[in-house]
Amino acid sequence: MTNPENFLLIMAMLDEALPIINKQNLQYIGKLKNPFTIEHYSGKIESMQVNLLVNGKCNVYGVDQIGTQASTLSTYLGAEAFKPSLIINAGTAGGFLWDKAKIGDTYLGYPKVCYHDRRINLPGFKEYGFGYFPTYDCRTIAKELGLRLGVITTGNSLDFTDKDIELIKENRGVVKDMEAASIAWVANQLGIAYVGIKTITDIVDGSIPTEDEFIMNLKLASHNLAEKTAEVISWLAANKH
Numbered sequence: 001m002t003n004p005e006n007f008l009l010i011m012a013m014l015d016e017a018l019p020i021i022n023k024q025n026l027q028y029i030g031k032l033k034n035p036f037t038i039e040h041y042s043g044k045i046e047s048m049q050v051n052l053l054v055n056g057k058c059n060v061y062g063v064d065q066i067g068t069q070a071s072t073l074s075t076y077l078g079a080e081a082f083k084p085s086l087i088i089n090a091g092t093a094g095g096f097l098w099d100k101a102k103i104g105d106t107y108l109g110y111p112k113v114c115y116h117d118r119r120i121n122l123p124g125f126k127e128y129g130f131g132y133f134p135t136y137d138c139r140t141i142a143k144e145l146g147l148r149l150g151v152i153t154t155g156n157s158l159d160f161t162d163k164d165i166e167l168i169k170e171n172r173g174v175v176k177d178m179e180a181a182s183i184a185w186v187a188n189q190l191g192i193a194y195v196g197i198k199t200i201t202d203i204v205d206g207s208i209p210t211e212d213e214f215i216m217n218l219k220l221a222s223h224n225l226a227e228k229t230a231e232v233i234s235w236l237a238a239n240k241h
């Protein structure tokens with residue numbers, strides 16, 4: 001049973017999440033479940049109860065637990081705890097010149113999210129590796145809110161190899177991140193719709209190294225991400241998704 005008045009919002013990094021926490025005055029509740037590092041914030045966006053989970057800091061290295069491993073866990077634990085009617089994943093991501101992406105643009109994932117770094121060249125396993133998890137049909141939201149649409153592709157590296165680029169192109173990926181596919185997988189397993197909202201911090205096929213461009217643009221992108229995430233949640237709440 002899911003609760004129709006309740007959305008689960010999954011974000012990997014605290015710096016990405018702070019603007020929406022502040023804008024919507026979400027309250028810090030505490031760690032979701034011992035011994036995990038996942039942090040829980042809660043509040044309302046319009047009429048909608050929103051439980052935000054941020055992956056928290058690694059106990060060993062002290063940095064945000066970005067990537068698919070912690071996101072799988074936070075999504076599952078959050079879905080179990082709150083029984084949301086929708087799982088929303090908001091974050092920053094890389095964009096591509098081939099899709100004319102600009103820093104600060106926001107995309108909604110559609111029609112699928114997939115992996116680009118799970119290469120298994122065995123019959124049937126190739127497609128399993130990519131995943132191809134369907135998303136919520138975001139076409140109307142994108143049109144009404146003026147957002148971009150496209151395939152989000154996930155891997156566990158911030159940089160990329162030539163093979164990554166080849167597979168991203170093969171899958172028509174236009175947004176590169178490190179969490180979306182793992183979150184969509186949990187949502188699909190549980191039969192809960194997945195919405196991915198990604199704001200561009202860096203241009204993957206541009207001339208600036210990703211790590212420099214990411215740090216330069218994180219603040220601007222997270223600000224835009226907070227605005228757009230609140231708009232998308234309000235739209236979904238008003239349109240009874």
Ligand code: SAH
Pocket residue numbers: 012013066067091092093094095157158159176177178179201202204210211214
């Ligand atoms: N060095 C950074 C670490 C951020 S890693 C820091 O200390 O702040 C990048 C995060 O942003 C991940 O959660 C990922 O989902 C997203 N991201 C942004 N640009 C990306 C790109 N080009 N490729 C993959 N993930 C990207």
